[in-house]
Amino acid sequence: MSGRITTVSKPPKLERKKRVAAYARVSSGKDAMLHSLSAQVSHYSDLIQRNSDWLYAGVYADEAKTGTKDSRADFQRLIADCHAGKIDMVITKSISRFARNTVTLLQTVRDFKAWEVDIFFEEQNIHTMSADGELMLTILASYAQEESRSASENQKWRIKRNFEEGMPWNGAMLGYRLKDGRYEIVPKEAALVRRIYNEYLAGYGYQAVAKRLTEEGVPSRFGGKWNQSVVSKILSNYTYTGNLLLQKTFRENHITKKTVINHGELPKYHAEDAHDAIISIETFHAVQTEKARRAAQFNKKPAPRTTYPFTSLLVCDICGKNYRRKTTKTGIVWVCGTFNTLGKSVCASKQIPEATLQQVTAEVLGVKAFTREQLHSRVQSIRVCNGNILVFCFKDGSEVTRTWKDRSRAESWTDEMKEAARRKTLERSKHNA
Incomplete structure (x- = not known):
């Protein structure tokens, strides 16, 4: 056809x-x-x-x-x-x-x-x-x-000349403002610096000082959060004595522009009585001695860090910090690091019982029993949001959202708590009899 x-x-x-x-x-x-x-x-x-x-x-x-x-x-x-x-x-x-x-x-x-x-x-x-x-x-x-190299060399020459003349370089320090090449005291901030030194010598640690300032709503130099790093830097700043130690750091080169500590590669410059002091030299040295004493007391060889299945995976959607594992009277829970350290006023997140977390994860992964291997092979991170919401972010780019339920009061009771309640009830019965 x-x-x-x-x-x-x-x-x-x-x-x-x-x-x-x-x-x-x-x-x-x-x-x-x-x-x-x-x-x-x-x-x-x-x-x-x-x-x-x-x-x-x-x-x-x-x-x-x-x-x-x-x-x-x-x-x-x-x-x-x-x-x-x-x-x-x-x-x-x-x-x-x-x-x-x-x-x-x-x-x-x-x-x-x-x-x-x-x-x-x-x-x-x-x-x-x-x-x-x-x-x-x-x-x-x-x-x-x-x-770029030529501009960098010119800048280094200007900085070196200022150092030789005892002129400070950093104008972002709490307690001082840089004016016409010289530090001038800001009275309100200077009082705050003295308070931090006094509280440390009174026995408070970096974190305790930071927490007190945060709870009182005391503003930092640029409005950022108080933390142990900020407090530690203030307690280590020699400039508060009215003297200057210059060129403690320097730029590695004009390409990387990485700041490195000066261990003698370049000369350091010491200028005495360069400006009005906020802290006496005796107080400064007393703080450095106390820091060394505490470091020697607690600077023991750290034990190997124990990691758990959810370590570094749970991220607080409120403050961005990781959740950490914590043992409480009601059992093991996972709690936001900020909440655990600074309290609810700074991060109003909720703690999650580990058993609940494992159960929800198993349901999301579609397995009968929770395993570390399944979790780590498929999940990139888990965002913990308000309203008991967990957002599972998978390594393939997909996301799954689940809502977890709070434990009932009865479920929150451990065997020890039940036993203590039973004994208390018996004692009350004997007393009433």
């Missing part, structure tokens, strides 16, 4: 629009107008969306960071999205905005080329996918890196 064959022409292949993103970076206090973060984001958003051949893939922006790759959150997100094939081209202002380090720049460019992602540097008018793009980048990036 024969039939007529009809030839059907294929429709023309539609050209996919190029997915274009932009990267912007601002160094705090240095850039203005178009260089400001908001102006850059607006500029690139308009630029990409005005081009009919481009598809807007977003603007990635970092603020007040150094030029190193690992320290920039949005830059890392941009790399991940390019690797995942979500972007075809990235626009950025200049080589120095993208990376100051030649090695980092070329490594990133080569990674992007392997993923077939083009980078366009506006200021230098360079496309990395072009034939001579990498050669030009190598030359220009070297100039950018040398400019």
Whole structure:
């Protein structure tokens, strides 16, 4: 049987629009107008969306960071999205905005080329996918890196000269304000510094001092939370004696800009009676002696840390701290670290009985009995929210929400508590008889 064959022409292949993103970076206090973060984001958003051949893939922006790759959150997100094939081209202002380090720049460019992602540097008018793009980048990036090194050396020279003249560098200290190169006392804050020193010498620890200040609503230098680290730094600050010990730290180099402790690599400068003292030198030394005594008393070799199935997995949705395991009169529970240390006034979270937690987890995982192996192989984290809500975040990106029930009063009673109640009832009966 024969039939007529009809030839059907294929429709023309539609050209996919190029997915274009932009990267912007601002160094705090240095850039203005178009260089400001908001102006850059607006500029690139308009630029990409005005081009009919481009598809807007977003603007990635970092603020007040150094030029190193690992320290920039949005830059890392941009790399991940390019690797995942979500972007075809990235626009950025200049080589120095993208990376100051030649090695980092070329490594990133080569990674992007392997993923077939083009980078366009506006200021230098360079496309990395072009034939001579990498050669030009190598030359220009070297100039950018040398400019960064020169600026760093000039800054170091100015700092060294100030140190030699006994001028302080840090103006963010509680109790003082830096004015015309000299510390001036802020009376109300100075009284707070003296209180912290006196309470420590009276027997309070770092955490106890921090808790008292928090409960009283005493503001810190910049309105942040009081904690043992903040109190410890205040109790270790030699500047409160009216003297200065300068260049205790220094920047490792102009690329990493990592601050390291000066163990003798550079000279230190000591300036006596540089400003009015808040703490006497005798009080300061008394605190340092007491700190050493307490450290020697408690600085024993720590026992190996015991980990439990939910260790580092439970995250408080109120304050962001991890939950920790705690043994109470009613049994084992998991409680927010902030709540456990600073109380309900700071974090109004709830403790969760471990048995309840295991039961809910088993139900979510679809297993009869809870096991550590199942939990760790599938769950990335568990957010603990208000209203007895648990949000299970799985490693595959999915989420499951469950509500747990509070224990009844009878369930909260341990065998010891029941026995104590039974004895009390018997004693009351004998007394009444």
